[in-house]
Amino acid sequence: IRYIDDLQLTGKRVFIRVDFNVPLEGRRITDDTRIREALPTIRRALEMGGKVILASHLGRPKGADPKLSTVLVAEKLAELLGGKHEVIHADDCVGDNVKKQVNDLKAGQVLLLENLRFHKEEEANDEAFSRELAALADVYVNDAFGTAHRAHASTAGMVPFVKEKAAGLLMRKEIEYLGDKVLRNPQKPFVAILGGSKVSDKIKVIESLLPKVDALLVGGAMAYTFLKAQGIEVGKSRVEEGDKLALAAKLLDTAKRLKTPLVLPIDHIVCADIDGKGPVKETPDQVVPADMMGLDIGPKTRAMYTQRIRDAKTVIWNGPMGRFEVDKFAEGTRSVAAAMSINKDAVTVIGGGDSAAAVEQMGYADKMSHVSTGGGASLEFLEGQPLPGIKALETK
Ligand code: 3PG
Secondary structure (H helix, E strand, O other), rough: OHHHHHOOOOOEEEEEOOOOOOOOOOEEOOOOOOHHHHHHHHHHHHHHEEEEEEEEEOOOOOOOOHHOOOOOHHHHHHHOOOOOOOOOOOOOOOOOOHHHHHHHOOOOEEEEEHHHHHOOOHHHHHHHHHHHHHHOOOOEOOHHHHHHHHHHHHHHOOOOHOOEEEEEEHHHHHHHHHHHHHHOOOOEEEEEEOOOOOOHHHHHHHHHHHHOOOOEEOOOOOOHHHHHHHOOOOOOOOOOHHHHHHHHHHHHHHHHHHOEEEEOOOEEEEEOOOOOOEEEEEEEOOOOOOOOOEEEEEEHHHHHHEEEOOOOOOEEEOOOOOOOOOHHHHHHHHHHHHHHOOOOEEEEOOOOOHHHHHHHOOOOOHHHOOOOOHHHHHHHHOOOOOOOOHHOOOOO
């Protein structure tokens, strides 16, 4: 793969695929991390004398939808660039008007295209649409790690039709941390922490990590599927039934065969109500009382996981330890974030999604080596799958 610094950009039209798919509440951007993380590449392209064209999707619109216009992002981006660069918003991503706007671009200006997904051809990875996007560019740069697991026109289809291609600085950072420092050359001891609600979402990640890690610590609702698979009473906890239980049992067997500790919670925070309305208790052991559900890891588990994390040299974490949106059930997630943030000798990586949101919210994000901007993309990357958006950049 080539990176943006390997190219000559002076006077060239540089089409940068970014992931500006930010969370919205009405017209408000509630987390601008993805925009901030794209700034180094945008600034570098401008410094290198390129004419910068930015393209992204936002949400999952069915056709053009003004509520999902990238115009909101254009305002935010102009602000984050400190008012130093004019950010022009194009009201489409293809067509004659856009072509004209691209041709009229002056040094230092940025053109942000309208939501790519207003055209169904984007997700269909349509060839004619890919060629239209490619016609706007002399150089293609992909910095949209968060969308690299999608084979769409802007992430894959258009790439062969542009003369030069490269990865951006965020893409490079994601590949460096998730790829080199975690999957390929982790310093030992290497500890993975997985949480979230479903074992079934994480099967391939577990299978991919088990042979590599020194311990895999489990939390979140998925822990209850593992406990139930071992015949432990889990009360009313959310578990996946049927074949998912068999699957959990199989993963436990695999761990045993590989002699990798797959560590489950030894105590829990429980309540009869998922939102914590009603008495909240700590259990003395792994058993959840019949009328209760497990909603966070308990204090003994927190201490055990903290110790494992503090002894590690590489830590990767994906998925919260409990229902952290409710304060009473946030301590497990907070303790993992805190333990990682304190361990300055380790490479600490947050694998995106809910756990990234949690460390951001709890104020630990800047104390980690890397917080991935991917959700689905980081998971698929950790599964060891080639991502279409990265594959497209590989030079033959
Ligand atoms: C994400 O937020 O995971 C990416 O932006 C991809 O979005 P998608 O799941 O709608 O394809």
